[in-house]
Structures are given as structure tokens and as C-alpha cells.
Amino acid sequence: MEKKMGCMRATLIATIFSLSFTFEVAYSQDQLWISEAGKYQLSYISELNPVPINQMHSWIMHIETVNGEPLEGASITVEGGMPEHDHGLPTTPRMTEELGAGDYRIEGMRFHMNGIWEITTTITTGNNRDVCIIPIEL
Amino acid sequence: MRDIFTKKKLLRGFLAALLLGFFLWLYAGNKNPYPWTTNEIKVLKTLHIDNLTRALPNLSNSVSENSLAARLGHSLFFDTRLSANGQVSCATCHQPKKSFTDQRRRGIGIGFSRRNTRSIVGSAYSPWLYSDGRKDSLWSQALSPLEDPNEHGSNRMRLAKLLANDSHYQTIYESVFGPLPDISDPGRYPADASPLRENLKPAWNSMSAEDQELINEIFVNIGKAIAAYERLLVPGPSRFDSYVRGVAENNLKNQEPLFNDSEIRGLRLFISKANCIDCHNGPLFTNNEFHNTGVISSPNDVPDKGRIDGIRIVKTDVFNCMGIYSNDPDQSCDELEFSRIDMPELIGAIRTPSLRNIESSSPYMHGGQIETLTEVIEHYNRAPLSLIGHNEAKPLSLSRFERRDLLAFLKTLGGPLSTDQKWLTTPGTSDQ
Numbered sequence: 256m257e258k259k260m261g262c263m264r265a266t267l268i269a270t271i272f273s274l275s276f277t278f279e280v281a282y283s284q285d286q287l288w289i290s291e292a293g294k295y296q297l298s299y300i301s302e303l304n305p306v307p308i309n310q311m312h313s314w315i316m317h318i319e320t321v322n323g324e325p326l327e328g329a330s331i332t333v334e335g336g337m338p339e340h341d342h343g344l345p346t347t348p349r350m351t352e353e354l355g356a357g358d359y360r361i362e363g364m365r366f367h368m369n370g371i372w373e374i375t376t377t378i379t380t381g382n383n384r385d386v387c388i389i390p391i392e393l
Numbered sequence: 394m395r396d397i398f399t400k401k402k403l404l405r406g407f408l409a410a411l412l413l414g415f416f417l418w419l420y421a422g423n424k425n426p427y428p429w430t431t432n433e434i435k436v437l438k439t440l441h442i443d444n445l446t447r448a449l450p451n452l453s454n455s456v457s458e459n460s461l462a463a464r465l466g467h468s469l470f471f472d473t474r475l476s477a478n479g480q481v482s483c484a485t486c487h488q489p490k491k492s493f494t495d496q497r498r499r500g501i502g503i504g505f506s507r508r509n510t511r512s513i514v515g516s517a518y519s520p521w522l523y524s525d526g527r528k529d530s531l532w533s534q535a536l537s538p539l540e541d542p543n544e545h546g547s548n549r550m551r552l553a554k555l556l557a558n559d560s561h562y563q564t565i566y567e568s569v570f571g572p573l574p575d576i577s578d579p580g581r582y583p584a585d586a587s588p589l590r591e592n593l594k595p596a597w598n599s600m601s602a603e604d605q606e607l608i609n610e611i612f613v614n615i616g617k618a619i620a621a622y623e624r625l626l627v628p629g630p631s632r633f634d635s636y637v638r639g640v641a642e643n644n645l646k647n648q649e650p651l652f653n654d655s656e657i658r659g660l661r662l663f664i665s666k667a668n669c670i671d672c673h674n675g676p677l678f679t680n681n682e683f684h685n686t687g688v689i690s691s692p693n694d695v696p697d698k699g700r701i702d703g704i705r706i707v708k709t710d711v712f713n714c715m716g717i718y719s720n721d722p723d724q725s726c727d728e729l730e731f732s733r734i735d736m737p738e739l740i741g742a743i744r745t746p747s748l749r750n751i752e753s754s755s756p757y758m759h760g761g762q763i764e765t766l767t768e769v770i771e772h773y774n775r776a777p778l779s780l781i782g783h784n785e786a787k788p789l790s791l792s793r794f795e796r797r798d799l800l801a802f803l804k805t806l807g808g809p810l811s812t813d814q815k816w817l818t819t820p821g822t823s824d825q
Contacts, residue, residue, distance in 0.1 A: 274811040302651050309680050311727045340671070342785060345682045363731025367672045367680040369436075 288322070290387040296321055297387045301364070308369060308393055311346070314361045315354065318378060324332055325357025328380060331363050335374040344372075369393045401473070411713050429640055436664050438641055442634045444676040448517040448624060454532045454617045454712045456569055457624060464820075465565045466622030469615060471819045475539060477546035478503060483538070483619065486510040491818040493626060494749040498691075498761030504543035508697075509761035512754050514810060517624040519681040524743045524759040525703025526683060529729055530619035533712040537614060540589050548587035549612035550596070556611060565667035567673040570614045574607055582608070593598055596632065612717045622816070628749040629811035633660075636805070658795070659802025667773070667789055667799055672745045678806065683742035687777045687784030688758045696781040698757060700742040704734050740782030750807050766803055770796050 265371075278281040284304070287296045296319050303312040333352040335344040348363040366372060374389040429437065438444075443685040456462035469475060486500035487493040493512045504596075508524055516522060522534035538544035539552060555564045557573050567573055576582040581604055586596035597605065635651045639645040652660070657783065663669045676681050683700035690696045707713055715728035715735035733739060743759045757763045763772060774796060776786040791799065810817065 309675055311731070340785060341783075343733070343736065345680075345733065346728075347733050348731060363727065365731075366672075367682040369674065371672070 260375065262299045269343065278333055281330060283342055288387050290343060290378065290385040292385045293321060294325060295319065295387060296388065297378075299361075299374075299389065302361070304392065306364075307364065308366045311363065311365045313351075314348075314364050316359045316361055316376065318357050318359065327353070327355065327357065329347045329353075329359070330379045331359050331361065332377045332379075333364075333374060334377075335372055337368060337372055339370060340368070399702075405557075408710060433664065434640055435488065436670070439674065440633070440670075440676060440678065441637045441641075442628065442630050442676050445515075445518070445627070447473055448511075448627075450768075451517070451532075451620070451624075452723075452725060452761045453530050454620055455720035456614075456617050456621050457532075459569060459621055461565060462569045462618045462621035463625055463816075464622075465562070465569060466618035466620065467816060468565075468820050469619050470611065470622055470764065473709055475545055475552060476503065481545050483535070484819070486544075487508065487513050492753045496753075496755060498756055502538070502541070502544035504545040506541075506543055508759050509756065511746060512750070513623050514626045515628050515677050515749065516626075517620075518677060519679075519744075521703075521707075521744060523679060523703065525697075525699045525706075526744055527703040527706040528710070528712075529707050529714050529726070531623050532613065532616035533710065535616040535619040535623070536712060539612075539615070540587055542590065548585050548590055548593050549608055550582065550586035551584065552615055554584070554609050554612040556581070556615070566614070566618075571810040573611070576608070576611075582783070595747075603650070609718065611622055613712065613749075616712075625812050625816050627811050628747070631749065631806050631808035633805040636660075651705045653801070655798045655801040656805055657802075659798035660805075662791070662799050663802055667791060669773075669799075673748050678748035681738060681744060681746045683744055683777050684785050685738065685741040685743070685782045686773070686786045687779040688743070688760075688762060688772065689777070689780060691760045691762050694760060695740060697743070698781065699759075700737070700739040700744075704732055704733070708732075708734065719814050738783065738785070741779055742782065748803065748806050752804050760763035766800055767796070770799055 275286070275301075282371065284298070287298050289296050295317060298312045299316045301312060301314050303310065306312075317333065318329060319350055320326060334343065335348070344365065346363045346365045347365045347380045348361050350359050351362045352360040354360055372391045372393065374391060375389045376389065378385050378387065395427045423428070433592070451457040470487075470674055471486070473480050473482045475482060483500045485502060487510065488495055493514050494510045495501070500508075500510040500511060511524065517531060520529065522531065523529040536549075539547050540549065553576055556566055557576055563573055580603065581600065583599070585593050586600065586608070587593040600608075632651060633650045636645075636656075639651055645651065661757060663673075666697035672680050672682065672684055683703075685699070708717065714729050715724055719726075751757075752766065757766070757769050763769050770791070773786055774789045774791045776784055776788045778788040780785060
């Protein structure tokens with residue numbers, strides 16, 4: 256019986272512990288995001304920090320190979336949406352400039368709701384194409 | 394026998410305890426749910442009116458911040474001579490005493506407007522105007538009703554001549570925009586002409602391109618002056634804002650009774666279960682974006698296609714931010730440049746209205762289809778299928794009591810505008 260109670264207590268603690276992690280969804284701009292095929296790693300810096308809602312702004316995306324080499328000459332397309340609401344971004348962001356050293360300027364970013372968004376970035380270099388999904392919570 | 398009594402007593406005691414528990418639960422559910430959590434307070438603060446800083450200057454309108462232009466716009470806004478029958482002004486539908494709406498299903502000018510009259514309070518903050526966002530600036534929007542046969546029914550030539558022939562208008566116009574050209578020659582400038590009115594197209598087409606340009610400039614400046622006036626119409630603090638200030642400063646005791654329990658519960662629903670804040674966010678309670686929320690058209694009306702049409706119209710509008718009448722040398726038209734077109738979610742999508750002073754702007758929705766706020770809440774609670782496109786909203790399962798609480802909260806969003814009283818009435822004779 257004592258063993259059973261101990262087991263229950265442990266389960267309870269584990270549940271609370273895991274729940275506290277479940278509710279603590281936080282994505283930071285310092286994070287690196289690995290592309291789906293594992294070719295690239297991405298990070299971004301928003302022109303406005305924290306990322307606001309209802310305000311147009313730009314991002315700088317930094318793209319490297321998984322070995323840490325800055326990716327140059329790539330073509331980047333950006334889409335986004337809220338999985339929970341089944342709708343996209345209110346704008347169509349676009350890569351407007353390659354800044355060198357793996358940095359790309361993305362203009363036209365605007366979010367119109369708080370919640371969890373996903374920014375789907377497609378990276379194309381020659382015949383190579385890879386997709387990276389960046390979650391962001393506003 | 395004694396056993397039975399004991400059992401009965403036990404049962405009675407149990408029932409009493411159950412009843413007591415039920416009432417305690419009811420009390421706990423209904424009692425003032427303050428204090429709010431830190432996260433909730435953070436959310437509440439985003440809605441506070443103090444976040445409504447001065448609207449950024451509209452670069453496409455060089456006089457958007459010019460007080461003389463606002464004075465001219467004020468006079469024009471209330472002037473019924475800006476209509477074909479001399480009876481319709483902007484203020485006919487946008488009545489200051491009714492939160493700059495007309496409280497009708499549809500506006501009535503010379504005929505019936507296509508949609509419900511939206512309030513223009515706080516509209517300087519929106520990148521898009523009209524329910525479908527078919528205009529991208531206040532000045533460009535102001536031009537449309539003037540030539541709409543169902544609204545003012547006038548035309549740009551007649552309006553230009555009105556300004557030129559009225560000494561008050563002429564003086565103030567020239568102070569703001571420079572000399573008014575001489576447009577008195579009826580051979581070059583007929584009494585009525587417009588490229589948008591079928592019957593006036595021949596007269597317009599008979600004019601030289603230079604003369605057309607000249608009339609367009611005056612017409613656009615009328616819009617820019619009206620826009621300078623409309624920028625001044627800004628909502629003021631409501632009871633909600635005082636309450637949030639009290640919550641944020643943890644100083645509610647001195648200010649009670651600011652919000653009753655029902656209003657507090659309603660506010661909590663607004664930012665949580667009822668999902669209202671998804672679209673009605675920020676200090677104006679709107680994201681000024683476009684959403685299909687399954688509002689059924691009025692009988693005999695075809696479903697409103699909303700944004701999918703609006704974006705096509707604004708993209709090709711000669712009076713848009715990228716057009717030759719914009720004063721922005723850099724043509725920094727990010728909203729237009731990065732806007733979405735041809736996406737399924739734009740079908741039937743309508744711009745989110747502000748909820749400030751919402752109680753005094755009934756009936757609701759783009760066609761005035763819904764009479765009361767109670768029915769609006771019921772609509773969102775049901776979230777019916779959309780006739781066209783896809784309803785983004787999902788059923789809410791709000792109880793009758795929760796719907797009542799939400800309504801109580803929405804009524805706390807009323808308050809006088811933070812606009813000087815002199816702008817809210819017809820300009821005095823000295824101004825005319």
C-alpha cells in the first residue's frame with residue numbers, strides 16, 4: 256500500500272512537472288531551428304522586439320548549413336499561419352534583400368492575433384530545396 | 394426502527410451538506426473573480442486606451458496633420474452642398490451624436506448605401522477603410538461617397554466649382570494647398586463631369602488631360618482636408634479603462650464600484666473562452682483585419698464577397714497609396730505592397746470593427762443584419778456555416794449566463810471621444 260501511494264505521489268509530481276512544461280510555451284529569437292531535411296539551421300531577428308501584433312515590420316533571417324557555414328545566394332520564401340485558427344498571415348512577406356553572411360531581409364511581416372504562429376520558410380539553392388518551420392508565440 | 398431514523402438523519406445531513414456545497418460552488422463561481430493573474434493583467438493592459446498613441450502621419454496626405462486643413466475638412470464634412478440634392482453631407486450618415494454612425498441598417502443618402510454605416514472614430518489607425526478594405530487611406534475613402542449616386546450623388550467637377558465659388562472655402566483652401574486655378578470657363582470646365590458617372594463621362598472625356606488632372610487635384614485635396622478632420626475623431630477613456638488602470642495599479646478599493654461581478658466575468662470571457670480578443674485586440678478592440686464569421690446576408694441580398702473583392706479594387710485604384718495623387722515621395726505603401734490577394738480565406742471576409750462605443754452603433758454587421766448586441770453574441774456562440782467561404786469562428790458553448798455577462802462587459806466600452814467638442818458639431822457661421 257505504501258509502495259502504491261509512493262508510486263501515485265511520484266506520478267502526481269511527474270504530471271505536475273510535465274504540465275508546467277506544457278503550459279510554458281516560449282520561443283525565443285535566439286533559438287536555432289533545423290530545417291526538415293536537416294540541411295540548414297535558421298534564426299531570425301525581428302526589427303521590432305518583442306514581435307508586435309498589428310504592426311508591419313521586417314525580419315532578418317540568418318541561415319547556415321548544419322555545419323555552421325553561412326548560406327549565401329539562396330532564394331527564400333516565407334509563409335505563415337495559425338494552425339489553431341486555420342488561417343494564414345494577413346500579409347504576404349517577401350525576401351527583399353540578401354545582406355550577405357547568410358542574412359536575408361524579409362519585409363511585410365505582420366501578425367494580427369496573439370497566439371501560436373508558424374512561419375514556414377522555404378530555402379532554395381539550385382536544385383536543393385528545404386523547408387524550416389519556425390514557431391512563434393505572441 | 395432506530396436504524397431507519399439514523400439512516401434518515403444521515404441522508405438528510407448528506408443532502409444538506411450537498412446543498413451547502415452546491416451553494417458554496419455557486420458562490421465561488423459568481424463571486425468577484427479578482428484578483429486577476431499576472432498573465433491576465435498583461436492581456437488587459439494591451440486593451441487599455443493609453444496604448445492608443447497618436448496615429449502615425451499618413452505620408453500619402455501631406456496635410457494630414459495640418460490644423461487649417463482639418464478646419465476646411467470640418468466645414469466640408471457638415472456641408473450638405475456637397476450633394477446632388479443639397480441635403481446630404483458626410484454627417485448625414487456619420488452623426489457625431491450616434492458615434493459617427495446613423496443607427497440604421499444601411500445608410501440613407503440620396504438612395505440606400507450598400508452596407509451598414511461604420512463609425513469613423515479611430516479610423517485613422519486602420520490601414521484599410523470600408524468593410525471590404527477597398528480603400529487604403531482616409532482621404533481616398535472620403536472621395537467615394539461624394540460621387541456615389543446613392544450617397545452624395547455629386548461629381549468632382551461640381552465640387553471643385555463649389556470650392557472655387559465660395560469665398561470662405563477658396564480662402565482656406567488656398568492657405569492650405571496653394572492657389573485655386575481658374576476653372577470658370579464653361580467651355581473647358583462643364584458644370585458637371587466625372588469619369589465614374591455614366592451620364593457624366595462624355596463631359597469628362599471632352600476635357601483635355603491637363604484639365605482633368607487639375608480637377609482631380611482639387612477633388613483629391615477635398616478628400617485630404619476631410620481626412621485631416623477625421624483624424625481628430627479619437628475615442629476617449631471608458632469605464633473599462635478606469636477599471637484596468639485600477640487592476641494594473643492594484644488600487645481597486647478606491648474606485649469601486651467600477652465593475653460589477655457580471656462585467657468582470659464578461660471581461661474574463663472576452664479574453665478567454667469567448668475568443669473575442671483574437672480579432673478585437675489592442676486599444677481600439679480591433680485588428681483591422683478581414684475575417685469571415687459566417688454572418689448571413691440580409692434577405693434578397695447576394696452574399697457579400699468582402700475582402701476578396703476589396704483588395705482587387707484597392708490595388709487598381711487611381712487614388713491609392715501608390716498612385717500619382719499620393720504625396721509620399723518614397724511611396725512607402727507596405728500595406729498595399731505586401732497585401733494578400735486571391736486567397737480563399739478572403740472570401741466573405743469583413744474588416745473587424747472597433748468595439749469602443751459599440752452599444753451606440755446598432756444595428757450590427759456589414760449589412761446591419763443583426764439588430765442587437767445580444768443577438769451578435771448569440772451569432773458568435775452558434776458560429777453557423779458561412780454561405781460563401783469558410784467561417785473562421787467556432788461554436789463557443791457559452792451558457793445563457795455567460796452570454797449575459799459578456800454583454801454586460803461590452804457595455805462598459807462606451808465613453809465620450811477625446812476630441813475637442815468644437816469638432817463634434819456643425820461649424821459655426823464664422824467658420825462657414
